[in-house]
Amino acid sequence: MLGGSLSCKTANINGTLLSLLGKCKSMLELKKLHAIGIAFGLSHEDSFIYKILSFSALSNSGxxxxxxxxxxQLSSPTIFSWNTIIRGYSNSKNPIHSLFIFxxxxxxxxxxxxxxxxFLVKASARLSKQESGVSVHAHIVKTGHESDRFIQNSLIHMYASCGNIMWAHKVFDSMQGKNLVSWNSMLDGYAKCGEMASAQKVFESMQERDVRSWSSLIDGYVKAGEYRxxxxxxxxxxxxxxxxxxVTMVSVLSACAHLGALEKGRMMHKYVVDNCLPMTMVLQTSLVDMYAKCGAIEEALFVFRGVSKSQTDVFIWNAMIGGLATHGLVEESLKLFKEMQMFGIRSDEITYLCLLAACAHxxxxxxxxxxxxxLVKCGMTPTSEHYACMxxxxARAGQLTTAYQFICQMPIEPTTSILGALFSGCIxxxxxxxxxxxxxxxxxLDPNNDGRYIGLSxxxxxxxxxxxxxxxxxxxxxxxxxKSPGFSFVEISGILHRFIAHDKTHPDSDETYSMLYFVVCQMKHGCRQDNQEENLLNDTSIEDDLILF
DNA sequence: ATTGATGAAC
Structure with missing residues (x-):
């Protein structure tokens, strides 16, 4: 009788705690409730433990x-508990732990x-570890789960993430009852591998398309450099x-950034605001990057300053520091680096690459x-890009001998970008x-690069x-x-104009070339517009410059 | 309780 009434009380407390756990927002709250639960002897109550496990393993603030x-601490965890932990790790920074738990x-x-x-397949996909994916696949076959649609979909994605489109396709073909996820995984697989013709084909054969189908296709084109x-x-x-x-807008903004399409980029920013899309950290980073790459450094700073600094990560700082660096705002970029450290954001290899680029400018x-x-003191290993930047x-500063000696004592073989930097400096x-x-x-080293022959010539x-x-x-x-022609884009009133070196087919070509002469002339002599051509013709050193750049 | 997407430097 007595035991009965006690367990009845515990059940009440358990019920209260469960409903509080349902509303839990942070780990701090969760830990308090966990402590109360332990004090009331609920540490072995399944429903209580499940809530604790799920929140801390799966929630964003977990x-x-x-x-x-x-x-x-569980003596014999149920399959639910095992799965929760494996799932939690598959979404974490260390997906490999899922496999250890397995x-x-x-x-x-x-x-x-x-x-x-x-979850196990997802962990392998996130690790891009095909070997572990194959092991898991073998277990799937062995335990007779091969025809589960969820499992098949995750396998398609895993093989595609590991770059093995062939096997992804094999799973896809073997499937009975493919659904939208199967098609999207296949489409995204092709898009990720840059096989856009196949991606396009898959996209067109789809009966039904959702926002992910479109986003994957757009992102594939962006990654393939086909921004237009x-x-x-x-x-x-x-x-x-x-x-x-x-997510779509992140890819679209990246396309605008690469095209230097500022007006389009602004319109896309407006699209985000007008449609009340969530301003995620990733999206804000894309905006900063887009504005910076399109030359609107003030707008980039405006977006950056609007981000609550308590939630920033290294990505957005790198984007801003790198943007300032490419704009030649070296002081500002170095200042921002100090600010970043003040906020306790750990810099990484990319941060240092941005800083070195700033110094170069x-x-x-x-x-x-x-x-x-x-960089070395912080325990990071300089990559070939760091050496190239250095x-x-x-080389830009004219310290060619030092640069040469620096290359000779590097622990790595010189790459073409390292030698390329020295080459430009020499010129x-x-x-x-x-x-x-x-x-x-x-x-x-690089016999197929046309630019090297032309440069040396x-x-x-x-x-x-x-x-x-x-x-x-x-x-x-x-x-x-x-010979691949050099070209560039410029956006005027929302229209993109493409310029190919030596091309004269653009309707405003004559005007463009006369402006080019004017600009070169000004750089050289600070001369006035009225006698520009004369000056240019009389100065062979300008011809040298035109050849070299 | 399950599967599919996005950002920084060259």
Whole structure:
């Protein structure tokens, strides 16, 4: 009788705690409720433990490691508890832990069920670890779960994420009753691998398309560098497709950024606001990046300043620091770096790359050395890009010998970007002997890059070694290296204009070229517009410059 | 209780 009344009281407390846990918002609250539960002897009550596990493993404000500590104290966890932990880790920063827990589970003699596998496959996908994905797949076959639609969909995605489109397709083809997720996973797989013709085909054969189908296609075009196509698909989506969401807009903004399409970018920003799309951190980063890349650094700063700094991550700081750096606002970018440290945001390799780029733009050699050294001091390993940036700093500043020595004592083999930076420096500072050595090495390393032959040929042309210049062009032709024309875009009143080097087909071509001469002339002499052509014709050094740049 | 998407530097 007495036991009965006690357990009745516990049941009441349990009920109250369960409903409070349902409204829980933070780990702090959860821990308080957990403590109360333990005090009232509920630490072995299944429903109570499940709530604790699920919140800490799955909610956005959760803490999977806390969840795991609670889990470890259970003497014989149910399959639900195992799955919760595996699921939590599959979404975490360390998806590999899902696989460790899976092993533990097998050793405990607990059989995974149809819900365990999608999480394990997802963990492998997020790790891009095909080997582990295949092991999990083998378990799936062995335990007879091969025809589960959720499992098949996650397998398609996993193989596609690992770059194995063939196997993704095999699973897809074997499926009975494909649904939208199956089609989207296949489409996204092709888009991620840059096989846009196939992605487009899948997209067109789909019976039904949702916002993810459209977003995957747009993002595929963006990743493939086909920004105009991406924008065209977005316009089509606006006309006949579902409403875009914040993920779609991230890809679209990236396309605008690469095109330098400021007006379009502003319109996309307006689209986000007008449609009340959630202003996520990722979206804000894309906006900052878009404005910075389109030359609207003030607007980039405006968006950046509007972000509540308590929620920032390293991405948005890097975008802003990098944006300021490319705008030549070196002081500001270094100041922002200090601010970032004040907010306790840990800088990473990319931050240092941005800082080194800033130094390259501002000619700050001393600061560059400082950053390069602190990168190493912070326990990071400089990548070839860091070396390339450092060489760029030295080469731009004319310290060609130092740059050369720096390259010689690197622990890695010089890449083409490292030597390319030195090569440009040699040309800019007219060290044509070193330019020749480096240029020849570059061609040896990268015989299919047309720019290297042309660059070296131009060097010979400047020193009037016409035969050598010619032989460079011939070597290029002999090896079948295709000349890819340089081009750029400029956006005027929302219309994108493309300029190809030496192309004169644009209706305003004459005017453009006369402006170009004017600008070059001004840079050279600060001369006035009325005698520009005369000046230009009389000055052969301008021709040298036009050849070299 | 399950599956599918997005950001920074070159």
């Amino acid at each position: 803490d999977i490691d806390y969840s795991y500590r609670v889990f470890s 092993l533990k589970m097998l050793r405990h003699g607990v059989a995974p069920d149809y819900l365990t596998y999608p 196509e991406a924008m065209a698909i977005f316009e089509k989506m606006r006309a006949v497709g579902p409403k875009a969401n914040e 501002g000619g700050q050699v001393k600061e560059a050395w400082y950053f390069f050294e602190s 060489v760029d700093v030295l 800019n500072h007219r060290n044509l002997d070193l330019a020749e050595t480096v240029g020849r090495k570059l061609i040896e 131009n060097v010979y042309a400047v020193v009037k070694r016409w035969d050598d210049a010619k032989s460079m062009r011939e070597a290029m032709e002999r090896r079948g290296v295709k």
